[in-house]
Amino acid sequence: MRLLDKYIIFSSVFALFTEACYFHFVIDVKLYYVILICNFLLLAKTKKITIHKNLIIILGFFTIHGVVSYLLLLNPIQSLIAQLLGISLSSIYYQNLIKYFSVKKLFEAYLDFSFYIAIIAIPMFYLNINVFSVGRLNGILAEPAHYAAIMLPAIYSFLRKKKYVRLLVVLLTVILSKSSIGFIGLALIIIIPLVKVKVFLKYSWIVILLLSFSIYYLSTVWDKPTDRSGVSSLVIRLKETEKSLGSIFSGKFEKNTNLSSYAFLSNAFITKEILLNKPLGTGLGSYRHEYDKYYSKMKPPAYLIRMNLSKINKTDANSLFFRMVSDFGIFAFLLIAYFIYRSFKLFKNEKRIAQQSIFFYLTLKLIREGHYFPPEFYFFLLIFLKNSDEDITCS
Known part of the structure; x- marks a missing residue:
């Protein structure tokens, strides 16, 4: 050479x-x-x-x-x-x-x-x-x-x-x-x-059994107060996660939401709003401009507003998936489906x-x-x- x-x-x-x-x-x-x-x-x-x-x-x-x-x-x-x-x-x-x-x-x-x-x-x-x-x-x-x-x-x-x-x-x-x-x-x-199809089929009954038991257990303790004895820390964390995930749909965040979670959830909310209103996408590189149009629908934690961090990841959506979905709409899902298909073949x-x-x-x-x-x-x-x-x- x-x-x-x-x-x-x-x-x-x-x-x-x-x-x-x-x-x-x-x-x-x-x-x-x-x-x-x-x-x-x-x-x-x-x-x-x-x-x-x-x-x-x-x-x-x-x-x-x-x-x-x-x-x-x-x-x-x-x-x-x-x-x-x-x-x-x-x-x-x-x-x-x-x-x-x-x-x-x-x-x-x-x-x-x-x-x-x-x-x-x-x-x-x-x-x-x-x-x-x-x-x-x-x-x-x-x-x-x-x-x-x-x-x-x-x-x-x-x-x-x-x-x-x-x-x-x-x-x-x-x-x-x-x-x-x-x-x-x-x-x-x-x-x-x-992960092999044969292995999954062979042991799928174990997965189903564990999922069934987990769902039953959660259903029995979910409505109990989190400060009550007998409620595990795992259940408490799951309930806190469920509460935070609601921000994706409401745009309202708990006052103590940490910065990393807020970065993900806030950009997920913006992406969701863009997709619902503009399902064909808004064009390559448009995310930062569309972000400003929907930012007013959110209620960020006060401490992040004071720190000037309430628009974190405004330029890149925090994730390529979010950015592709907002920029290309339903076309993004076709690209991701091809990625999954090609990965299976590889x-x-x-x-x-x-x-x-x-x-x-x-x-x-x-x-x-x-x-x-x-x-x-x-x-x-x-x-x-x-x-x-x-x-x-x-x-």
Whole structure:
């Protein structure tokens, strides 16, 4: 492989981990975009840049749907243009990168970077270098949750390939991140591969029995006062959760609702309102504008208003699922249904380790992080969607 090709591969993969790296030159310039634009020019000079027909269809849909929605709803169209430019640049570049340098080479480079960045992250954590919050690891990434999410494909891949030293190092850093989203991902890595239709059918009677007993028990104690003896802490927590979940429908929040719960529930409420009133969606990048239209229907906790945090995650909806549903309406459910269908097919093929590992990242992405083009997203997404790991031109 030529030296220039090696540079393009390794710099492009390194760029996935550079969200926290930026410099100020008139404006704040992210290192990710500098690498992407420079490499795009290099790739265009040495290879033929193409756009896959499916990508043209998707970008075309985003454009037409967005323009019509923005004109009808009178939202500032600059938001649509900015989102389209970011998505187009990232997706076209990584589509061509994967086309010319193969999934295998690129994913192996990602695994190497994940391991070495994890090694660096451990002393950074103990020396309090670039620490997001005290007692939580995030390495060179901007925050612990994002660190955990980007490392999950490496954990699954190292586990499947029996590279236990690398697995333990990366796993340790994810645990030290103390990210709830990371722990959910680790649980999925354990559970998902074990879920087989035959196994489920064989033991479904146990599940039904436990569910029946649980429902009966809850029905007998649900109406008892929470300060009464005999009511377990689990029941108390379930009742508090049920009370909080009501905020999704009412928009009214308890005065002591914590910030994390409020961020999720408030954006769920806004998304619900948008979907009910505009089921076809409001256009790519419109969430922040639609948020303001429905914010007055909510009654946030007073302490969050005083702290100026009552509009938390206004720009990204707290989750990609919420943002997609608000931006694309019923079309979002079609995209998610395709993701689920493709995931089922992938886990039937034991050889598609790279694509299977990315499933865990994408699942967490739907739960959290509503940004449409963080550095790693299209690299992972396009590998997940690729039907072959074969090389095209490089030797």
